[in-house]
Amino acid sequence: MKKFLIALLLFVATIRTFADGVLCLTFDDRHFTNWCNAIEIFEKYDAHATFFVYGKIDANALASMKKLQNAGHSIGLHSFNHAKAVESYRKLGEAEYLKQEIFPQLDVCRVNGIEIRSFAYPNSQRNDQTDKILFKHFDFLRGNCGKILPKGGILAQADGFFCKNVALKQFFPGYSLSGDFDMKVIRDAMDRAAKEDAVIVFYAHNITPEIAKSHHISVGQLEEILSYAVSLQMQIKGLNEL
Numbered sequence: 001m002k003k004f005l006i007a008l009l010l011f012v013a014t015i016r017t018f019a020d021g022v023l024c025l026t027f028d029d030r031h032f033t034n035w036c037n038a039i040e041i042f043e044k045y046d047a048h049a050t051f052f053v054y055g056k057i058d059a060n061a062l063a064s065m066k067k068l069q070n071a072g073h074s075i076g077l078h079s080f081n082h083a084k085a086v087e088s089y090r091k092l093g094e095a096e097y098l099k100q101e102i103f104p105q106l107d108v109c110r111v112n113g114i115e116i117r118s119f120a121y122p123n124s125q126r127n128d129q130t131d132k133i134l135f136k137h138f139d140f141l142r143g144n145c146g147k148i149l150p151k152g153g154i155l156a157q158a159d160g161f162f163c164k165n166v167a168l169k170q171f172f173p174g175y176s177l178s179g180d181f182d183m184k185v186i187r188d189a190m191d192r193a194a195k196e197d198a199v200i201v202f203y204a205h206n207i208t209p210e211i212a213k214s215h216h217i218s219v220g221q222l223e224e225i226l227s228y229a230v231s232l233q234m235q236i237k238g239l240n241e242l
């Protein structure tokens with residue numbers, strides 16, 4: 001009986017569901033000026049995002065990370081050297097990989113009160129082995145859609161993109177918002193997430209005044225996505241809030 005109750009408690013603690021779906025917007029690298037400039041835009045839609053920082057967390061980075069965190073956003077890590085995880089792990093082994101890529105960032109965050117629960121893979125390179133190592137230090141990992149969305153596939157039909165139960169340790173495939181992307185693809189995916197109470201994750205890098213050639217999202221595109229999520233009554237959260 002006791003074992004059954006423990007198992008039941010663990011099950012309840014492990015599974016979290018979200019009515020009307022959750023939109024998680026994530027941003028990579030270190031575009032601190034434009035990220036901080038976007039705080040007001042997110043506020044307008046009662047939205048939070050996640051910012052994955054790579055590189056040395058110096059005073060300037062720390063100030064921006066604190067500003068974003070104080071505005072309710074989540075901060076995640078994206079490695080110290082932007083090293084591809086699988087290659088780097090194979091070359092260095094677990095201890096040295098963590099020493100070179102993870103701890104130099106994680107330690108600074110801990111000392112300075114930045115709450116870290118998530119990691120985004122540089123260049124989305126990952127495998128089961130790197131997931132295993134990194135789940136010892138993070139609750140959530142983000143890559144790209146990889147195998148769940150074959151080339152030419154339709155995002156709204158890629159079942160693996162829609163996370164209906166968030167586990168205590170959870171990998172999220174992210175879909176890239178890059179350049180002049182097709183907004184209908186994004187809206188269709190959001191429609192399904194809202195209908196199925198699922199979490200979906202997108203990623204971009206900078207937040208630019210105009211539409212960029214690739215990698216980045218413009219302020220206009222961002223507002224279009226945020227207002228559509230609000231119209232669907234989706235929650236717009238940072239990963240720390242899951």
Ligand SMILES: [Zn+2]
Nearest residue numbers: 028029122123
């Ligand atoms: Zn990156």
